[in-house]
Amino acid sequence: MTTILERILETKRREVEVLRQRINREGPLPERTVPFRSLAQRLRQDERLGVIAEIKRKSPSKGVLQANVDPAERARVYEQGGASAISVLTDETYFHGALADLRVARSAVQLPVLRKDFVIDEVQVDEAVSAGADILLLIAAAMPADRLGELSRYARSRGLEVLLEVHGEDEVEAAVAAEPTLIGINNRDLRTFEVDLGTSERVLQRLPEGTLAIAESGIMTREDAQRMAAAGARGILVGELLMRHADLASVRTQVADLRVPLGAVAK
Numbered sequence: 409m410t411t412i413l414e415r416i417l418e419t420k421r422r423e424v425e426v427l428r429q430r431i432n433r434e435g436p437l438p439e440r441t442v443p444f445r446s447l448a449q450r451l452r453q454d455e456r457l458g459v460i461a462e463i464k465r466k467s468p469s470k471g472v473l474q475a476n477v478d479p480a481e482r483a484r485v486y487e488q489g490g491a492s493a494i495s496v497l498t499d500e501t502y503f504h505g506a507l508a509d510l511r512v513a514r515s516a517v518q519l520p521v522l523r524k525d526f527v528i529d530e531v532q533v534d535e536a537v538s539a540g541a542d543i544l545l546l547i548a549a550a551m552p553a554d555r556l557g558e559l560s561r562y563a564r565s566r567g568l569e570v571l572l573e574v575h576g577e578d579e580v581e582a583a584v585a586a587e588p589t590l591i592g593i594n595n596r597d598l599r600t601f602e603v604d605l606g607t608s609e610r611v612l613q614r615l616p617e618g619t620l621a622i623a624e625s626g627i628m629t630r631e632d633a634q635r636m637a638a639a640g641a642r643g644i645l646v647g648e649l650l651m652r653h654a655d656l657a658s659v660r661t662q663v664a665d666l667r668v669p670l671g672a673v674a675k
């Protein structure tokens with residue numbers, strides 16, 4: 409059975425080829441013009457659970473969430489609600505996102521911005537740097553451990569912070585060895601699309617002390633946020649809950665509501 413991840417990776421291999429050919433034809437990508445913004449620093453100083461608020465029009469698991477989004481306006485509302493960073497889906501085929509969304513969102517706020525895509529090659533890292541991204545998502549399940557380490561170290565050498573996503577305990581070792589800035593735990597199983605917040609609870613126990621961990625997906629209520637904070641997450645990544653709201657005032661309230669105190673959670 410071909411999983412959705414395998415299908416997406418097939419598309420990405422073609423995109424990488426096209427991008428390489430374009431660079432050969434037209435020369436290197438434009439230089440980055442903006443300074444880097446750090447999410448890790450923000451999270452370390454924060455006494456509340458960090459919220460990475462996502463701009464996602466559509467997803468393979470949920471279909472269209474909101475087709476017409478103004479990324480600048482959304483980013484501003486997320487910032488006003490107290491978000492720690494903005495995550496922008498830049499994949500076009502499966503999520504109807506774009507790299508342009510990232511540029512537009514970032515220039516509207518002071519927050520660090522995460523490029524959310526399926527990165528398998530250095531040239532996509534260069535593209536993220538050029539577009540002004542501050543953080544890059546890497547997915548452990550998308551490649552062998554040695555490639556994961558190479559890409560993670562390459563991205564960090566280019567100034568990006570790396571959020572490395574795992575889906576279970578079996579991926580923790582490779583993730584830690586890749587020396588990312590942050591480790592994300594995806595509560596959504598990419599094969600079945602099932603969401604289980606217990607995934608974060610289990611994996612968080614296995615992470616080395618001091619790891620900046622982000623619980624990803626399926627967080628729908630303040631209670632869910634509290635549960636993730638209690639399990640040791642320093643931040644959460646939230647998409648659907650926020651994208652289902654079109655009313656900007658309630659989006660702002662939603663973000664603020666998720667910023668639960670970390671309380672006794674060790675730093």
Ligand SMILES: O=P(O)(O)OC[C@@H](O)[C@@H](O)c1c[nH]c2ccccc12
Binds near residue numbers: 625626
């Ligand atoms: O919409 P949710 O359930 O709040 O999830 C957000 C985010 O975690 C999810 O979009 C995500 C996590 N990892 C990914 C990798 C690729 C694409 C998307 C994702």
